[in-house]
Amino acid sequence: MSDDNQDIRPPHPTEAGHTGTATLERDAKRDAGKGAQPDRDALSATKESLEDYTLRFAPRSYRKWAPGIVATSALGGIAYLADFSIGANIGMAYGTTNALLGILVAAVIIFVTGFPLAYYAARYNIDLDLITRGSGFGYYGSIVSNVIFATFTFIFFALEGSIMAQGLELGLGVPKALGYAVSTIIVIPLVIYGMKTLSKLQVWTTPLWLLLMVVPLVYLMVTNPGSVEQFFNYGGTSGNGEANSASIMLAAGVCLSLMAQIAEQIDYLRFMPPKTAANSRSWWRAVIIAGPGWVIFGAIKQAIGLFIAVYLISKLDPAASATANEPVHQFLGVYSEMMPAWLAMTLAVVLVVISQIKINVTNAYSGSLAWTNSFTRVTKTYPGRMVFVVVNLVIALVLMEANMFSFLNTILGFYANCAMAWVVTVATDIAINKYVLKLSPKHPEFRRGMLYAVNPVGFVSMLLSAGISIAIFFGAFGSAVQPYSPIFAVGIALIATPALALITKGRYYLRRTDDGIDLPMLDADGNPSDVKLLCHVTGIEFERPDMMLSAERGPDGEKQYISSLSLSTDKTRRYVLPAQK
Numbered sequence: 338m339s340d341d342n343q344d345i346r347p348p349h350p351t352e353a354g355h356t357g358t359a360t361l362e363r364d365a366k367r368d369a370g371k372g373a374q375p376d377r378d379a380l381s382a383t384k385e386s387l388e389d390y391t392l393r394f395a396p397r398s399y400r401k402w403a404p405g406i407v408a409t410s411a412l413g414g415i416a417y418l419a420d421f422s423i424g425a426n427i428g429m430a431y432g433t434t435n436a437l438l439g440i441l442v443a444a445v446i447i448f449v450t451g452f453p454l455a456y457y458a459a460r461y462n463i464d465l466d467l468i469t470r471g472s473g474f475g476y477y478g479s480i481v482s483n484v485i486f487a488t489f490t491f492i493f494f495a496l497e498g499s500i501m502a503q504g505l506e507l508g509l510g511v512p513k514a515l516g517y518a519v520s521t522i523i524v525i526p527l528v529i530y531g532m533k534t535l536s537k538l539q540v541w542t543t544p545l546w547l548l549l550m551v552v553p554l555v556y557l558m559v560t561n562p563g564s565v566e567q568f569f570n571y572g573g574t575s576g577n578g579e580a581n582s583a584s585i586m587l588a589a590g591v592c593l594s595l596m597a598q599i600a601e602q603i604d605y606l607r608f609m610p611p612k613t614a615a616n617s618r619s620w621w622r623a624v625i626i627a628g629p630g631w632v633i634f635g636a637i638k639q640a641i642g643l644f645i646a647v648y649l650i651s652k653l654d655p656a657a658s659a660t661a662n663e664p665v666h667q668f669l670g671v672y673s674e675m676m677p678a679w680l681a682m683t684l685a686v687v688l689v690v691i692s693q694i695k696i697n698v699t700n701a702y703s704g705s706l707a708w709t710n711s712f713t714r715v716t717k718t719y720p721g722r723m724v725f726v727v728v729n730l731v732i733a734l735v736l737m738e739a740n741m742f743s744f745l746n747t748i749l750g751f752y753a754n755c756a757m758a759w760v761v762t763v764a765t766d767i768a769i770n771k772y773v774l775k776l777s778p779k780h781p782e783f784r785r786g787m788l789y790a791v792n793p794v795g796f797v798s799m800l801l802s803a804g805i806s807i808a809i810f811f812g813a814f815g816s817a818v819q820p821y822s823p824i825f826a827v828g829i830a831l832i833a834t835p836a837l838a839l840i841t842k843g844r845y846y847l848r849r850t851d852d853g854i855d856l857p858m859l860d861a862d863g864n865p866s867d868v869k870l871l872c873h874v875t876g877i878e879f880e881r882p883d884m885m886l887s888a889e890r891g892p893d894g895e896k897q898y899i900s901s902l903s904l905s906t907d908k909t910r911r912y913v914l915p916a917q918k
Contacts, residue, residue, distance in 0.1 A: 394783070394882055395608050397610075397864075398880070402610065404623035407610075408622075411605035419493060421638055421664040423642065424640055424642030427588040427592070428573060429650075430573055437640060439588025450629075452629045453764050459624045460612065461882075466707065468767075468781055471778065472763045473794040473798065473846075474763075474792055475795075478792055480715065485597065485759050486704075490704030491700070491730075493696070494730070500664055501689055502517050528698050528701045550688065553671035554641050554645070556674075561648070571650075586824065598635070599760060600760075602628055604702065611862060642662075642664070645667040648670075665686070668689075701726050701729060704726075706722070709725050717906050718908075719906055754803055757823060758799045758802035769835045776846070777843060785913060786848065786885065789846075794834060794837045798837055801830075806823070848917070849917045852886060853885055853914065854870070866880065869881070870884045873889075875902070885904075888914045889912055
């Protein structure tokens with residue numbers, strides 16, 4: 338199913354013998370200088386990956402943060418103000434009751450599907466692309482899902498950048514076109530150094546962000562108790578506010594566009610420390626809160642955004658509906674009742690800027706990982722992650738200049754179908770195909786040579802789910818079912834994924850079951866092993882889960898080992914082991 342499947346002389350069966358750890362490490366070090374000359378792309382990828390681990394799993398030697406620090410860093414990435422806009426938009430369109438029920442429906446779906454993904458990322462220290470490869474998509478098949486995720490990052494970068502530009506225009510008189518550029522350029526220096534810098538930024542800014550966000554809500558509820566009743570009675574522009582299934586699902590569809598946020602949470606959760614008996618409770622707490630639990634905070638923000646919007650429309654000025662979906666106007670309106678106008682404006686702008694920076698460094702970082710992964714697998718060339726930071730930001734800037742904020746609901750409603758098709762397919766493969774049907778290998782495999790190029794189980798399921806639900810979204814099957822495209826996206830992925838696993842009998846998950854290294858992949862606690870082996874291509878040591886036997890023997894016929902990183906840039910297939918019959 339790929340050029341990797343062509344025959345290469347396999348190692349003699351006896352050469353995979355029962356060699357101990359010390360012997361394997363000694364052999365690898367001895368053989369390091371005897372093989373091929375170091376590959377320039379592999380060395381380039383290795384150098385940069387020492388900080389952000391763009392193309393591979395995060396080794397234990399790098400993961401020195403406590404679970405709480407990782408969780409706080411991950412939650413810092415959900416500081417975005419788009420939730421306030423989303424909540425206001427769907428509430429103004431469908432009324433409070435339908436909006437809140439839609440938010441609830443979306444939150445439940447996102448939490449349930451996000452849990453297995455977060456667990457696999459934290460347990461095996463890999464990002465969602467690497468999880469996707471071994472969960473029904475194949476080595477090249479997951480490139481499609483990478484594009485979906487990269488699209489998520491630049492859509493929401495553009496959305497947050499638009500919100501920051503609104504704040505700069507209102508508070509400082511900066512023209513929006515210039516504000517868009519400022520909001521884009523400001524994050525570049527912060528993204529260069531990866532997780533170490535991002536974790537500090539998120540931890541330091543979170544307390545101030547929480548204070549600025551929570552105070553207005555508490556103030557309104559204490560000083561204007563009638564605002565709560567007005568909030569629940571608000572009917573929106575499309576009806577009397579009574580519950581309606583179509584309106585609920587339309588609202589849920591917009592909220593479900595955020596489903597791909599779990600991939601950004603995972604970009605942090607992959608740096609969780611090993612799970613042991615001593616830290617089990619804090620480990621689980623961090624994974625649940627910062628993994629699928631992000632949606633709880635997101636749902637609360639959506640409700641707050643609608644609450645403030647309703648207050649501005651009904652209490653202050655009915656004409657406020659023109660800007661009630663813009664977070665800077667929302668918070669400025671409340672701050673203005675609490676303090677002098679100059680201070681209210683200052684705090685509103687500060688909140689917008691902090692929020693935009695907190696989320697857009699994550700959008701830029703995660704987007705660069707997704708693009709780099711895809712480009713390197715297709716071209717076997719590693720241009721550097723920063724190239725794709727710039728690519729992602731340029732696309733986002735174009736969207737901002739096109740005023741995407743004005744048709745937000747349509748963009749997010751459409752995108753939701755793609756995000757759900759991908760995430761639900763992967764979650765279903767983990768939960769059902771791995772643990773119920775046992776057709777998908779429980780240990781996530783991501784290395785080239787171990788996987789088929791494309792696995793129809795996940796790849797076809799995702800295409801079916803996305804294709805049909807998008808057609809429904811645009812009315813291809815009539816207006817009666819049009820609002821329910823999110824449900825079809827979820828349902829089709831949920832049914833097709835195990836069905837295709839049964840039809841194919843799971844044969845397209847693993848191209849090989851033996852990676853040629855006679856060392857356990859996991860330690861006694863079930864965590865990825867931290868035993869190191871030397872890559873004969875780069876001359877650098879990598880931890881066991883990142884390594885496999887190279888198809889190229891040493892000068893004396895001895896075994897050599899190669900990292901997944903070097904395999905990803907191998908243009909000649911000289912190092913890729915043959916498929917097992």
